[in-house]
Amino acid sequence: xxxxxLRYFLAVVDSGSVHRAAELLFVAQPSVSQALRTLExxxxxxxxxxxxxxxxxxxxxxxxxxxxxxxxxxxxxxxATVEAVDGLLGGELVIASMPSQSVSPLTExxxxxxxxxxxxxxxxxxxxxxxxxxxxxxxxxxxxGVVAASPTAAALPGLAALHLETQRFAVLARDESVxxxxxxxxxxxxxxxxxIVGQQGTGMRRVADAVLRAAPxxxxxxxxxxxxxxxxxVLAGVGVAVVSESWRSLANSAGAVVRALDCxxxxxxxxxxxxxxxSPAAGAFHDLAESG
Numbered sequence: 001x002x003x004x005x006l007r008y009f010l011a012v013v014d015s016g017s018v019h020r021a022a023e024l025l026f027v028a029q030p031s032v033s034q035a036l037r038t039l040e041x042x043x044x045x046x047x048x049x050x051x052x053x054x055x056x057x058x059x060x061x062x063x064x065x066x067x068x069x070x071x072x073x074x075x076x077x078x079x080a081t082v083e084a085v086d087g088l089l090g091g092e093l094v095i096a097s098m099p100s101q102s103v104s105p106l107t108e109x110x111x112x113x114x115x116x117x118x119x120x121x122x123x124x125x126x127x128x129x130x131x132x133x134x135x136x137x138x139x140x141x142x143x144x145g146v147v148a149a150s151p152t153a154a155a156l157p158g159l160a161a162l163h164l165e166t167q168r169f170a171v172l173a174r175d176e177s178v179x180x181x182x183x184x185x186x187x188x189x190x191x192x193x194x195x196i197v198g199q200q201g202t203g204m205r206r207v208a209d210a211v212l213r214a215a216p217x218x219x220x221x222x223x224x225x226x227x228x229x230x231x232x233x234v235l236a237g238v239g240v241a242v243v244s245e246s247w248r249s250l251a252n253s254a255g256a257v258v259r260a261l262d263c264x265x266x267x268x269x270x271x272x273x274x275x276x277x278x279s280p281a282a283g284a285f286h287d288l289a290e291s292g
Contacts, residue, residue: 093281096142099227104246148267161270184260187214194221194239
């Protein structure tokens with residue numbers, strides 16, 4: 001058993017087929033097939049049931065997934081630690097983030113980190129919900145994550161969390177005439193409003209549902225999974241949007257009208273990571289977030 005075989009095995013697990021794994025690894029398909037056969041022979045167990053073109057993990061294959069990820073993480077950590085002996089002179093840090101929190105506070109954290117470590121490349125991966133962030137950390141697709149959830153929500157299992165800030169909610173509109181003069185705006189003041197809302201399972205959607213119940217005649221005009229489309233839809237006059245306070249600066253700079261929303265809901269924003277030792281880049285980012 002070697003690292004290459006484990007990497008090929010996990011590529012097949014994550015992509016669902018040998019053909020797709022070979023494309024992602026930039027190798028020939030027979031190389032992946034041969035590596036799987038050799039790994040199965042070394043372990044003395046079948047790792048996949050082969051049904052036509054489909055590969056389905058056996059019980060032994062399921063048992064190998066987590067240890068294989070741990071081995072590859074350990075190798076990546078060892079390489080990064082050696083490379084960082086003389087400082088963070090390169091490498092990559094992958095962060096999974098929910099959309100609104102990639103606007104803030106992640107932007108400010110990345111700006112401070114890159115100012116101190118300009119040669120580290122940062123990759124931000126999109127995740128719609130806290131569970132999506134947790135999955136990306138568990139599978140090794142990201143090393144750190146930024147999540148936002150109700151302060152009473154259960155912690156993501158198996159992950160360590162560092163509280164960053166608490167965010168309240170706001171309402172966005174194209175111009176002043178669309179919103180009441182009061183600031184903050186009460187949900188009942190949005191009677192008759194056309195609402196632009198996010199997907200189920202998000203804090204934005206939870207608060208939008210509460211507004212819908214409290215504002216007579218209001219309706220959901222657009223439900224959008226791509227949160228980057230919310231502000232353009234507002235500016236196009238499609239409706240008003242309930243968003244987290246992290247949008248305020250961006251919305252103001254784009255010319256939208258922003259009002260605080262008078263509601264008890266809030267979001268606890270946290271930086272999450274797997275327990276144990278982090279890579280030097282992730283550790284430096286975590287330390288920066290903790291000191292801020």
